[in-house]
Amino acid sequence: MSLLNIRNLTVKFATATGDFTAVDGIDVSVDKSEVLAIVGESGSGKSVSMLAVMGLLPDTAKITADEMNFDGHDLLHMTSAERRQLIGREITMIFQEPIASLNPSFTVGFQIEEVLRLNLGMSRAAARAKALDLFQAVGIPAPETKLFSYPHQLSGGQCQRVMIAMAIASKPRLLIADEPTTALDVTIQKQILDLLMDLQEDYGMALILITHDMGVVAETADRVVVQYKGRKMEEADVLSLFEAPQHPYTRALLSALPENATGDRLPTVSDFFAQEGAR
Amino acid sequence: MIRFFLGKLLYLVPTFIGITMVAFGFVRVLPGDPVLLMAGERGISPERHAELSAQLGFDKPIWSQYLDFLGRLMHGDFGLSLVTKKPVITEFLTLFPATAELGLVAITIAALIGVPVGVIAAVKRGSWFDQVSMTTALIGFSMPIFWWGLLLIILFSSILQWTPVSGRISLMFFFKPVTGFMLIDSLLSGQKGAFTSALSHLILPALVLATIPLAVIARQTRSAMLEVMGEDYVRTARAKGMSSTRVIGVHALRNAMIPVITTIGLQVGTLMAGAILTETIFSWPGIGKWMIDSISRRDYPVVQSGLLLIAAMVMLVNLLVDLTYGLINPRIRHQ
Numbered sequence: 001m002s003l004l005n006i007r008n009l010t011v012k013f014a015t016a017t018g019d020f021t022a023v024d025g026i027d028v029s030v031d032k033s034e035v036l037a038i039v040g041e042s043g044s045g046k047s048v049s050m051l052a053v054m055g056l057l058p059d060t061a062k063i064t065a066d067e068m069n070f071d072g073h074d075l076l077h078m079t080s081a082e083r084r085q086l087i088g089r090e091i092t093m094i095f096q097e098p099i100a101s102l103n104p105s106f107t108v109g110f111q112i113e114e115v116l117r118l119n120l121g122m123s124r125a126a127a128r129a130k131a132l133d134l135f136q137a138v139g140i141p142a143p144e145t146k147l148f149s150y151p152h153q154l155s156g157g158q159c160q161r162v163m164i165a166m167a168i169a170s171k172p173r174l175l176i177a178d179e180p181t182t183a184l185d186v187t188i189q190k191q192i193l194d195l196l197m198d199l200q201e202d203y204g205m206a207l208i209l210i211t212h213d214m215g216v217v218a219e220t221a222d223r224v225v226v227q228y229k230g231r232k233m234e235e236a237d238v239l240s241l242f243e244a245p246q247h248p249y250t251r252a253l254l255s256a257l258p259e260n261a262t263g264d265r266l267p268t269v270s271d272f273f274a275q276e277g278a279r
Numbered sequence: 280m281i282r283f284f285l286g287k288l289l290y291l292v293p294t295f296i297g298i299t300m301v302a303f304g305f306v307r308v309l310p311g312d313p314v315l316l317m318a319g320e321r322g323i324s325p326e327r328h329a330e331l332s333a334q335l336g337f338d339k340p341i342w343s344q345y346l347d348f349l350g351r352l353m354h355g356d357f358g359l360s361l362v363t364k365k366p367v368i369t370e371f372l373t374l375f376p377a378t379a380e381l382g383l384v385a386i387t388i389a390a391l392i393g394v395p396v397g398v399i400a401a402v403k404r405g406s407w408f409d410q411v412s413m414t415t416a417l418i419g420f421s422m423p424i425f426w427w428g429l430l431l432i433i434l435f436s437s438i439l440q441w442t443p444v445s446g447r448i449s450l451m452f453f454f455k456p457v458t459g460f461m462l463i464d465s466l467l468s469g470q471k472g473a474f475t476s477a478l479s480h481l482i483l484p485a486l487v488l489a490t491i492p493l494a495v496i497a498r499q500t501r502s503a504m505l506e507v508m509g510e511d512y513v514r515t516a517r518a519k520g521m522s523s524t525r526v527i528g529v530h531a532l533r534n535a536m537i538p539v540i541t542t543i544g545l546q547v548g549t550l551m552a553g554a555i556l557t558e559t560i561f562s563w564p565g566i567g568k569w570m571i572d573s574i575s576r577r578d579y580p581v582v583q584s585g586l587l588l589i590a591a592m593v594m595l596v597n598l599l600v601d602l603t604y605g606l607i608n609p610r611i612r613h614q
Contacts, residue, residue, distance in 0.1 A: 056517055080523070088520025095518075100511040104610055105533045115519050150609040166519065 002029040003206050004053070004091075004174060007067040011048050011230075014060045022048045022061075024230040030174065035200060035207045037221035037238070039214065039253065041269075045230040046210045050176045054093055055083050071173065089119050092167035096179040098159035102151035108162045109147030115169045134165040138195060157188035161195070168199055175200070178210045193220060214257055218242060226250045228269075248272040283612055287601045291594055298594075299352065302586035303345050306579050313337070313361055313577040335361070337579075348583065357588070358580030360573075367584040371566060375592075376459025377447060378558070378565030382550045384462075384481060385488035390543060393493045397500025397539075401508065402527060412497065419494035424553055428487040428560040435483055442483045445562035449476040484561040488553045492546040499542045503535035510534070537608050544600030548593050 011023040023045040030036045038046045052063050053075060068075040073086060095101045103111060109131055116127035128147070135143035138161040151159055160180060167175055177196060181189035197220055200207045209220060217224055217238065224241045226234040226249060234247040245251045252272040254260065314331045315323065323331070332338045336347060351358060357367040396416075400409040436444045443449070447461045454468035462481065465473035507513060508531055516530040555567035562568070566589060573581035605612040 054518055056514055084520045084522065086520075088518060093518045095511060095515065097511055101515045103512040103516065103530055103534070105607065114521070118525075119520055152610050163515070166515075 003032045003034075003071055004208075005029045005067060005069045006049070006053070006065060009049055009052060009063070009065040009068065011045070011052050011057065012062045014062065019062070022230055023052070026225075026227065026230070026232045028225055028232075030206045030208055032173070032206055033200075033204045035197075035209065035220055035222045037209045037211060037217040037224045038227060039211055039217055039224060040227035040233075041212055041253075043229070044227040046212075046227050047178050048230075049227075050093070050178060050208060050210060054087055054091065054176070055080070056093075088115065089170045090172055091174045091176065092170070092172040093176040093178065094160070094163045094167050094180050096182050098156055098163050098180075098183065099151055099154075101163055102159055104151055107148050107150055108154065108159075109149075112147075112162065112166050112169060115166050119170055130169070131165075134169055135162075137168075137199075138162075138165045139191075140165070155188075156184050157192060160184060160188075160192050164192075164195065164199065168203060168205075171203055172205055174206045174208065176208045176210070179212070180209075181213075181216065182211075189216075196220075214253060226253065283605050284602060287598055291598065294594060295591070298587060298590040299349060300345070302583045302590070303348055305586065306574070306577070306582040307341065309574070309577065311577045313579050316577050317361055352587075357584035360581045361578045362573075362576050362581075367581050368588075370569065370581070371585060371588050373459075374564060374566045374569050375588075376456070377461070377563060378551075378554050378567060380460045380462065381481065381484055381488060381557070381563060381565060382547070382554060384485040385550060385553075386492060386543065386546065388485060388489040389492035389496050389546070392489075393496030394500050394536075394539065397497045397502075398504055398527065398532060398535075400497070400501040401504030404505065409501075413501065416494040416497045419490045420498070422490060424487060424491070424556045425560060427490060428484070428557060431483055431487060432560070442479050445480075447477065447480050447564065448473065449480075452476060484557045484563055487560070488550060488557045491549060491553060492543070495542060495546060495549075496539060500535065500539050503538045504531060507531045507535045533607065537604060540600055540603055540607065544597050547596040547600075551589055551593060 006026070006028045008025045008027065009023055010021065010025050012019040012021050026045070026049060028036070028038070028049065038050070040046050048057065048061075051057050052061070053068065053070075055075075057063065063076070065076055070086060070091060073082075075083070075086075102108060109128070112131045112134060113124070113127040116122045116130050117124065122130060131147060132143050135146060140146050140158060140161050146154065146158070151162075154162070164180075175196075180196065181192050184192060193216060196207065196209075199205075207220075209216065211217060221238045223237050224235070225232055226241075226247065228249045233249045234241070234245065236246070241250065242254070245254055249269060249272065252267065252269040255267050255272070314328055314335070314337065317331070318328075329338070336344055339347070348358075355368075357371075359366055360370060363370065396412050400412050403409055432444055435442045448465065452465065452468070452470055452473045454464060454470065454473070457464050457467050461477040462474065465477040504527075508527075510531075512534075513526060513531050516526045521530070551567070554563075554565060555571055557563065558565045558567035559571055566585065570582065570585050570589070573585060
């Protein structure tokens with residue numbers, strides 16, 4: 001049985017001009033210790049579908065699904081108190097903008113110790129010691145002093161390491177990483193990805209990696225879901241997807257990789273849909 | 280932090296010099312001759328007028344009078360009142376606790392009600408609470424203090440007879456001031472009923488004075504909270520599984536308070552202006568009423584030094600607010 005199982009998820013946002021459908025009936029599942037990549041361009045509903053799992057969408061969002069289940073827990077019908085027993089403990093999430101994702105008014109030490117004290121019931125001293133261990137585990141230099149730093153005193157890469165440390169603090173079974181490297185320098189991107197993969201292996205947790213970078217997908221994922229305009233276009237294991245993409249949109253995404261450039265004008269998604277006569 | 284404090288302190292020097300010019304110039308552009316007003320209805324001979332003017336230094340050129348004023352200030356001399364002949368600083372220090380007590384209670388009421396109302400309005404955006412509270416705040420902000428004070432006196436003092444019309448405490452009570460704050464002194468006196476009497480005298484003027492700051496604080500808190508609630512770090516706090524109370528009360532409010540505290544600091548200036556009207560309506564023996572009386576008597580030393588002392592108080596409060604701002608916002612502190 002899958003760890004996370006979502007069937008026919010639809011997310012609509014109430015707007016002044018009527019409902020806007022951001023996610024349109026997608027199915028997603030992830031097994032224990034599996035790395036699933038969800039790829040697609042901006043606005044394809046990748047983040048929205050995972051924010052729906054986390055319960056982080058605003059009140060204007062209408063979420064419906066035939067099933068949204070995490071390890072036997074029905075995420076659709078649980079109260080917010082019940083959801084808080086899972087969110088931040090069993091399922092954690094890191095985001096695209098690490099500096100903005102950390103509270104500028106508190107030290108990063110306070111922010112990680114908060115998770116340890118409130119979610120895991122640790123004492124102040126135990127939380128401090130554990131925070132130090134976690135900072136070391138995610139490769140933050142001089143962790144003893146960095147605990148007392150504010151987010152603006154750290155680099156983007158260091159802030160993302162802090163976010164990762166917070167996310168793994170409770171040894172979650174599922175970590176959702178929403179474009180964790182997009183806002184970082186190229187050299188740091190590689191380090192953060194390697195760190196995530198190492199931790200995924202060490203902790204044996206499932207990892208959902210939301211990205212629009214096919215290079216990241218190739219390096220990390222076991223299985224890939226391709227999304228476009230809120231719909232799932234294709235789902236395949238990573239080798240099959242790169243060797244024999246089935247859907248024109250997937251072929252369009254792959255053709256946009258820099259290494260596939262031929263020197264001519266880059267083809268667009270509509271070129272592929274026109275060729276295939278599909279939509 | 281010390282560098283931050285010294286930097287802020289340096290900013291005060293030019294501000295203070297500017298205020299001495301305004302305070303000195305303001306009273307002199309008003310029509311009316313202080314020497315004639317001192318003489319009263321009997322009038323004064325031109326010789327005696329010239330003699331008194333020379334004695335008080337009013338015959339010198341304006342710039343020379345200004346430099347004399349500055350020179351005396353440097354030595355801590357704020358001058359003597361033309362009317363009472365008492366040192367301005369003594370009168371100020373006698374009357375200031377009454378205004379400070381009124382202002383402190385007013386700003387406390389404004390913050391204690393305004394901040395929670397603003398937070399709830401933001402969290403329940405678009406609800407009936409949001410709409411009613413923000414409309415009420417707009418009405419409160421637009422209301423002339425003078426008229427509002429009179430309305431409350433008519434309702435609570437005249438019709439319901441719940442509160443006295445004026446003064447700081449009933450004439451039945453007498454005790455030597457210790458702190459100058461009637462609420463504290465009445466408690467210290469140990470006289471039965473003194474504290475209740477002081478409180479009943481204070482509550483109405485404090486409510487009147489709190490009205491505009493309360494409205495401003497509630498609206499500012501709401502808008503700051505709405506902005507902060509959309510920030511990524513609030514989403515992170517929710518993703519960490521924190522309760523709504525903690526997300527709003529710790530993660531969002533701490534950041535939303537930065538502009539709110541600035542607003543509270545700026546309201547101190549409004550409070551001083553409001554105190555002048557409130558003290559006049561309620562015959563509250565504070566510096567607001569003292570200033571109004573001194574302006575009508577063209578008591579130059581009192582008006583110019585009084586203005587300066589009031590401005591210094593406002594600047595001091597704003598300095599404290601700036602320091603609080605630095606404490607709350609580490610980015611400011613580390614700049």
